[in-house]
Amino acid sequence: MKHEITLTINGESVTAEVDSRLLLVHFIREHLDLTGTHIGCDTSNCGACTILLNGKSVKSCTYLAVRADGAEVTTIEGLSPEGTNHPIQQAFHDQHGLHCGFCTPGMIMRSVDLLNNNPNPTEEEIRWGISGNLCRCTGYNNIVKSVQQAAEEMQKEKQATV
Amino acid sequence: MGHSVKRKEDARFLHGKGNYVDDVKLPGMLHMVMVRSPYAYAKIKSINKERALAIDGVLAVITGEDLAQYNLHWMPTLLSDTQMVLPTDTVMHQAQEVCAVIATDRYVAVDGAEAVEIDYEPMDAIVDPFTALDEDAPLLRPDKEGQENNHIYHWERGDREKTDQAIANADVVVSERIHLPRIHVASIETCGCVASYDKDTEKMVVYLTTQAPHAIRTVVALVAGHVGLSEEKIRIISPDIGGGFGGKVPVYPAYVVAIAATFLIGKPVKWIEDRSENLVNGFARDYHMDCTLAADKDGKIKAFKVKTLADHGYTDSSANPSKYPTGMFSICTGSYDYDTAFAELDAVYTNKAPGGVAYRCSFRVTEAVHAIERMVDKLAAKVGKDPAMLRLENFIKKEQFPYASPLGWSYDSGDYEATLKKAMEMIGYEDYKKEQAEKRKEGKLMGIGISTFTEVVGAGPSKDFDILGIAMFDSAEIRVHPTGKALARFGTKSQGQGHETTYAQILAEELGIPYTDIEIEEGDTDTAPYGLGTYASRSTPTAGAAAAIAARKLRDKGKKIAAYLLEVSEEDIEWEVGKYFVKGAPEKSKTIQDVVFAAYTNIPPGMEPGFEATHYYDPPNLTFPNGAYICVVEVEQETGMIDVKRFVAIDDCGNIINPMIVEGQVHGGLTQGIAPAMYEGIEYDEEGNVLNGTFMDYLVPTAVESPHWETGHTITPSPHHPLGAKGVAESPTVGAPPAIANAIIDALAPLGIEHLDIPITPAKVWEAIQAHS
């Protein structure tokens, strides 16, 4: 059965017809051609599919597209205007927080939510905060450093605008 | 070189613009889903396609019978065995591919797969490799001519008699059976392909998750040549790869089915495996090693013997060089100076998935190092000597390199003592020993574990190393444009190792062109020079060397051009990075850019225009990185819970191209080392069912399980490599498990526990404690 949904993706309003069982991750990747959000497992463990839904990190493989009707979704492509870096993206670059890049979009989107809730996390809080995102390449040390740098930058930016 | 240059390739990954195989969309593309066997060993009585074909959108169901018509139902493996693409009568392991459903849409394809009706007659599977050679064991491979039982091959190296005698005469002998269970690389991107055949051009293009695109192209040409696919019409494109670790080296049956499907249908076919398919297909390790280490009463090693039973699954499809069915296992004599050893191995068939060489193992070096490092600790415990001291007393000394190991390797260079001492200093070894003594008095379980390993990477010299006959050289092709910018292509294929940056660094160092002006490409077999791919830490030792030598060829050409432009003879020209100048008159100079421009516009008479060089590098030897790792743990007796308090890794990989990237590789390898040490292991029941085939139960470490790694390095350059560099990325996965195992077992030593196989989980620790009390 098909349902009409309207949602905001990376700031743009999108209307589409979707099957009841279409997963949000497939809607994003196949219907919207936004392939930056990845699929890494089938049991909601790896987090490669993480996006922001109404500002919160959500595993888009475990969410029906039809349920996203009326929601505001941000994917990695929408995190920062073309050619620019969000402080988190910059930090991952500066601290070598990525190797193959496959877990990276999910890891970054999760970090956005993490830092929203906890702007000044300890190393332990960062590790627990990204525990739903698996990485096989980096050994996590530099991902932690990336989030730490991002936290610092974002605090500075906040203070600057105050 | 030597600078922590940030990575050139990051931008696209940070912005979600990577191009992985599942991102590839071609017009008219169809989707393929595999139907897999629920049984480990069964006859196929019938396959009924009707219900599946009746679903709107399902176009075809391909079975072994269908492929048999084109003689494509079996394919050769890299080790001269054969493997089913799709079965015609018998399935040999749980999750084996049985048939393929092709549909217009991924969702419909899954429905189609559910609707195929297969009637199986299950049989008793061989799961325990020790029963594979029983009198009454079923013959698993009646298809192989001359195969009378489930024994695949016997391998041995060394002097059996001399070793047996040395053991018989030794003051101290320690023995243990060590099993390294199956594990799976579980890169976050699973395997997949988009195969696209154009019936007009007769060109087959395959986007493939592969670490070795050229080898695959040649294999496809050999396997499917008889149906009309010829090598110049096959193009393998390995785009961005989401992690390889050896899991993307094999030719998986589904690739062949997709290629056959597109060939017949003429439309692109995409196949992407689910994680639960990925985890039950293909594996690493599964060696049962009976080890014996002999020494004198002071712990000076006299001899080492190991007899291994290798569980290969139902066919030998391990991706070893053809003359090395057991990979580099014979490095099992380790970092120690003695001259007597014997290693033998018997490989058997069982009803499990095929494979064996993967998971960052350097062709079985993980198995070899685990064996010797566990036994050295057992020896230390037996003679009552500190494990660090015992190692220092037994190490091969710096002056002894190149060192001829008892089983035939020529180690190129190393300073093992310096590496271990650095690790001891960095962790504060003596302080921890004191702390341990105190804690033991209080009945607390604290352990310190060491692993000092010699690795062997960079396969390899053509006289010894080939994959299916193709020598394991590698290549670099450099072309510099008139405006002084360069494009370089390689026969390797990064899956996250940062080649776009490190190769550019090498070329920048050799040619003086800024690394930001150098574009690096890999992975498209139509354009890249032939190479054997990236695995077993071979890229820097082979293609890195090729890059340096090709660059030096260009530098030599440049020297001639500079001499011409500066109107002096060649002997009067000197080089400083990026600049040629006249000896004694440095103000008379030409930059590399000047010289390159001249190669297109003002060519010296008689010289070939352009500025391009290719080199195929045949390494004279492998390279031998080494390391010293120390781990400190605390174990809670009541619950078996293990707390890794510190882990220090000192690696020696010779000269370092990019310290940031090397450090990152070490971190990653260490996490893939603690994983099999404490969390991962594929479990089977007696019927051959895989019990933990999803991420819910196959426990890949998160950032919480992964410790805060502390790393450092010593540098002993490789004397034969043009850059003095060795490989590094597999070292930590090789060296970490024994360090962690040794630490946990050391913690439990006061309770009388002498050995535990990995993965050492809290449950396993608890059971061992109960058994010993």
Add this chain to the structure above:
Amino acid sequence: MIPANFTYHKASSVKEAIAKAEELGEEAKFMSGGHSLLPMMKLRFATPEHIIDISKIDGLSYIKEEGDVLKIGALTTQTEMEYSELMREKYPIFSDAIKLTADPSVRNVGTLGGNIAHGDAANDQPALMFAMRATIIAEGIDGTKEIPIDEFFHGFYMTALEPTDVLVEIQVPKAKKGSGGAYHKVERKVGDYATAGVAVYLELDDAGVCQEIGIGLTNVSAVPMRVDRAEDLLRGQKITEDLIEQAGVIASEDCEPGSDLRGSEAYKRSLVNTITKRMLNKALERANH
């Protein structure tokens, strides 16, 4: 990875949800967070023909103290509970459990109601519900039901809820002087289900005597359970170290764990013993604070 076909229905109110469930019958399931149900559907272990999405119903997400109870709306997410000041300060047993439940992204969507209604002894919240002697409030065809937790779990994935019942609220006793609770579970890695988990909640009077106590267990039985025998031992007593020792032993005897990939039966019983003692101590500490 792909669920079987089904039809999605959205309910905008509890009344609508009940009506739809009545209309569609046994083949319809409610979905709130969907992070227990949808994974099962993706592996095709569950194939309901209809899904009634109740996640968008307004007014079912709240945490408030009223009278002598704490009321939590069934659609309150785990994250909302995690960051609730009220919960953190006065009901740390929830913080203990939530921190160990799945991972932050799953907790953004997973609801308290869903975690309980699923009827799974592997979920963490049922043990807390037993410890705190919760009352489950549901709305059905015949109006509102108040179900004491001891009557809620009937069997493996089976609860007292009819297919037309919507779980709307959970009530637990309001924190007061002398009350305290704690939860811990041992897991193989972060995000895993419990190898064994224990929730303890108790109320001491001014003389330090235990007036009420609940001990709930996670994943060591087919159906979520409490340890009655240990509770009876401690109720009405000043809880001494010796009593704690005994309680641990009873808990280890009365649970019904199976041997599986997480460990042997013996191991799990031993863990139940250890964790019960530790949680009793921690609950006492918090009660005396």
